[in-house]
Amino acid sequence: MSLAELETPCLLLDETKLEHNITRMHEHLATFNVPLRPHVKTPKCLEVVRKSLASQPGGITVSTLKEADVFVQHGITDILYAVSMVPSKLPHVAKLQAVGATITVVVDSVPAAEQLASGCAERDLTLPVLIEIDSDGHRAGIQPDDHEALLAVAHALDASPQLHLKGVMTHAGESYHCASPSAITTFARKEQDAVRHAATVLREAGLTCEVVSVGSTPTAQLGEGFDGITEVRAGVFVFYDLVMAGLGVCQVNDVALSVLTTVIGHQAHKNWILTDGGWLSLSRDRGTSKQTVDYGYGLVCDIDGKPLEDLIVSDASQEHGIITNRSGQNIDINQFPIGTRLRILPNHACATAAAHPAYQVLQEGQVKDTWKRFGFW
Amino acid sequence: MSLAELETPCLLLDETKLEHNITRMHEHLATFNVPLRPHVKTPKCLEVVRKSLASQPGGITVSTLKEADVFVQHGITDILYAVSMVPSKLPHVAKLQAVGATITVVVDSVPAAEQLASGCAERDLTLPVLIEIDSDGHRAGIQPDDHEALLAVAHALDASPQLHLKGVMTHAGESYHCASPSAITTFARKEQDAVRHAATVLREAGLTCEVVSVGSTPTAQLGEGFDGITEVRAGVFVFYDLVMAGLGVCQVNDVALSVLTTVIGHQAHKNWILTDGGWLSLSRDRGTSKQTVDYGYGLVCDIDGKPLEDLIVSDASQEHGIITNRSGQNIDINQFPIGTRLRILPNHACATAAAHPAYQVLQEGQVKDTWKRFGFW
Numbered sequence: 110m111s112l113a114e115l116e117t118p119c120l121l122l123d124e125t126k127l128e129h130n131i132t133r134m135h136e137h138l139a140t141f142n143v144p145l146r147p148h149v150k151t152p153k154c155l156e157v158v159r160k161s162l163a164s165q166p167g168g169i170t171v172s173t174l175k176e177a178d179v180f181v182q183h184g185i186t187d188i189l190y191a192v193s194m195v196p197s198k199l200p201h202v203a204k205l206q207a208v209g210a211t212i213t214v215v216v217d218s219v220p221a222a223e224q225l226a227s228g229c230a231e232r233d234l235t236l237p238v239l240i241e242i243d244s245d246g247h248r249a250g251i252q253p254d255d256h257e258a259l260l261a262v263a264h265a266l267d268a269s270p271q272l273h274l275k276g277v278m279t280h281a282g283e284s285y286h287c288a289s290p291s292a293i294t295t296f297a298r299k300e301q302d303a304v305r306h307a308a309t310v311l312r313e314a315g316l317t318c319e320v321v322s323v324g325s326t327p328t329a330q331l332g333e334g335f336d337g338i339t340e341v342r343a344g345v346f347v348f349y350d351l352v353m354a355g356l357g358v359c360q361v362n363d364v365a366l367s368v369l370t371t372v373i374g375h376q377a378h379k380n381w382i383l384t385d386g387g388w389l390s391l392s393r394d395r396g397t398s399k400q401t402v403d404y405g406y407g408l409v410c411d412i413d414g415k416p417l418e419d420l421i422v423s424d425a426s427q428e429h430g431i432i433t434n435r436s437g438q439n440i441d442i443n444q445f446p447i448g449t450r451l452r453i454l455p456n457h458a459c460a461t462a463a464a465h466p467a468y469q470v471l472q473e474g475q476v477k478d479t480w481k482r483f484g485f486w
Numbered sequence: 487m488s489l490a491e492l493e494t495p496c497l498l499l500d501e502t503k504l505e506h507n508i509t510r511m512h513e514h515l516a517t518f519n520v521p522l523r524p525h526v527k528t529p530k531c532l533e534v535v536r537k538s539l540a541s542q543p544g545g546i547t548v549s550t551l552k553e554a555d556v557f558v559q560h561g562i563t564d565i566l567y568a569v570s571m572v573p574s575k576l577p578h579v580a581k582l583q584a585v586g587a588t589i590t591v592v593v594d595s596v597p598a599a600e601q602l603a604s605g606c607a608e609r610d611l612t613l614p615v616l617i618e619i620d621s622d623g624h625r626a627g628i629q630p631d632d633h634e635a636l637l638a639v640a641h642a643l644d645a646s647p648q649l650h651l652k653g654v655m656t657h658a659g660e661s662y663h664c665a666s667p668s669a670i671t672t673f674a675r676k677e678q679d680a681v682r683h684a685a686t687v688l689r690e691a692g693l694t695c696e697v698v699s700v701g702s703t704p705t706a707q708l709g710e711g712f713d714g715i716t717e718v719r720a721g722v723f724v725f726y727d728l729v730m731a732g733l734g735v736c737q738v739n740d741v742a743l744s745v746l747t748t749v750i751g752h753q754a755h756k757n758w759i760l761t762d763g764g765w766l767s768l769s770r771d772r773g774t775s776k777q778t779v780d781y782g783y784g785l786v787c788d789i790d791g792k793p794l795e796d797l798i799v800s801d802a803s804q805e806h807g808i809i810t811n812r813s814g815q816n817i818d819i820n821q822f823p824i825g826t827r828l829r830i831l832p833n834h835a836c837a838t839a840a841a842h843p844a845y846q847v848l849q850e851g852q853v854k855d856t857w858k859r860f861g862f863w
């Protein structure tokens with residue numbers, strides 16, 4: 110099927126770029142002999158995750174238990190649920206265990222560990238647990254220098270017959286705000302140091318620490334060393350996006366995902382092209398707004414995926430996109446008559462993909478397959 | 487079922503507030519003897535739309551043909567597709583006509599009208615058409631004072647045996663940026679004037695103009711007069727949201743929609759509460775960011791829906807929300823132990839609702855039903 114036959118808006122996935130991105134990450138991590146535990150929150154798609162598991166141990170990272178449900182159904186059972194665990198989610202975890210899943214969960218405080226221990230005791234569940242370390246002030250986790258807090262959580266886990274302390278993990282989410290690729294490489298060292306240090310503290314206290322897990326796409330792709338790190342988690346690398354290109358983690362040409370739209374009108378006196386790609390299909394993510402190049406709601410490409418220099422979706426309603434020239438130049442409206450197909454590269458692949466039910470998979474510019482994705486909780 | 491039994495995050499709909507909001511809009515428009523053609527893009531839910539159609543003529547407004555598919559299946563067949571029509575969508579429209587729908591479409595230029603005429607001729611379709619007027623520079627449409635353009639489009643439609651000029655429509659989207667309720671009332675007059683004037687121009691040229699359609703929630707709810715207006719379109723009024731409260735179109739207490747979340751941790755040294763309500767469940771919409779009160783990603787309420795003064799979701803990752811105090815006061819973390827349920831009021835109901843597969847419908851604080859919603863195209 111050709112792109113002209115698709116109803117718009119819809120989500121396109123360039124399979125060649127997808128495979129290139131996955132290979133690049135695999136090869137980078139292979140250099141350091143560290144395996145990948147792909148984060149499935151970006152693709153939420155069996156076919157994509159199978160590709161990113163090729164030559165890897167087979168475990169995945171999830172951000173929701175719904176993701177676990179779907180992948181367990183398809184035989185992927187080694188799962189790290191990378192959001193702090195609370196007892197109200199134990200019935201769901203129990204169902205996953207009952208169908209053969211190993212769900213490793215995360216805590217970062219004594220109250221969380223104690224609540225989890227008593228919740229598991231009530232339900233006669235046992236769970237492997239990682240302690241989250243806050244390597245960069247981004248979100249959750251114990252401060253890397255707070256040995257007392259770390260050991261208190263570890264001992265609270267150790268005191269429970271239900272909970273098995275498996276190790277430590279961290280997520281360098283602040284790496285999305287680094288100023289240069291070399292700053293990301295430095296940031297990756299800080300991320301690794303935080304969990305290496307925590308692992309040492311645990312081991313010196315006679316506690317177990319099999320797993321030493323780091324991850325974010327920037328620090329995975331541009332990180333080096335990885336000594337003592339047992340796994341790397343990353344999600345967005347499969348597709349990449351404009352935010353990653355802005356960080357220098359990939360090139361704009363590597364972005365595998367785009368939203369196919371149709372020109373539905375013009376406001377010639379304002380140099381506007383209107384399309385049917387509004388924020389519902391592009392997402393409201395404005396991740397490039399604080400980067401050197403602000404792409405609005407996305408960078409405009411022709412139907413073949415070639416960027417049209419300086420054309421961006423500068424504003425969006427629910428089902429309308431407004432394309433303007435970023436540098437204020439006039440647009441030759443005649444080049445974009447009503448019906449013209451345009452592809453929009455996303456700021457943030459996770460958010461844009463989440464707006465769609467499926468990927469239209471492209472090979473050499475033709476739609477060769479449709480891969481379902483799922484959403485929700 | 488009680489709220490404590492729901493798995494989080496999930497979307498709550500307070501049925502009493504929903505009904506109050508719908509009654510308020512119905513009563514307001516009844517004062518002016520003008521009917522409502524509800525915009526279903528906000529709820530995308532049969533039960534909600536049926537309530538908003540009570541005592542109204544029965545026609546709806548859609549932003550996607552998928553919305554039309556679903557509502558036609560359920561017997562709602564008078565449909566205005568309020569996004570400029572392009573020929574590539576005619577096969578879909580033809581399918582809808584084949585199952586009994588009347589799909590009225592919108593154009594705003596001669597090329598659009600001509601493309602539509604030849605597309606309909608090829609497929610032997612006939613279509614009712616409205617001409618879109620740009621009453622406020624917001625998006626699509628012919629400038630209200632451009633009689634020449636208006637008549638050119640009207641004549642292009644009139645020249646086609648396939649196309650039936652039914653009238654004119656406009657959408658005062660810029661009313662979302664008004665500074666006060668009285669400014670919205672003034673803006674509504676401008677919106678109405680634009681289409682009343684266009685209708686006069688068409689009629690004086692001997693052309694038909696049965697439909698004179700206006701709409702946006704602010705100008706529908708606070709508009710007055712409506713002389714010569716044949717229908718009003720509005721969507722977000724069913725739920726309302728923080729943006730509408732910021733505009734003075736409703737009170738915060740009217741907001742019928744909230745996202746139920748669970749406290750999953752704290753960063754006490756930073757006065758942060760962490761929840762499992764991230765941007766995937768709240769949406770990336772930052773609609774209040776330019777209003778007097780910026781609610782971040784949403785206003786925090788207790789489990790009963792009572793706003794907790796000054797607590798907002800100030801930052802969000804995909805599945806993590808960070809709650810802070812808007813005015814920088816310390817938060818008493820002990821009041822919000824892990825497992826606490828909190829409800830987040832949305833900036834923009836359309837975007838937040840779109841993140842969820844269903845509404846958990848509340849009456850007197852209990853979940854009495856689940857209403858499905860649908861998405862995509």
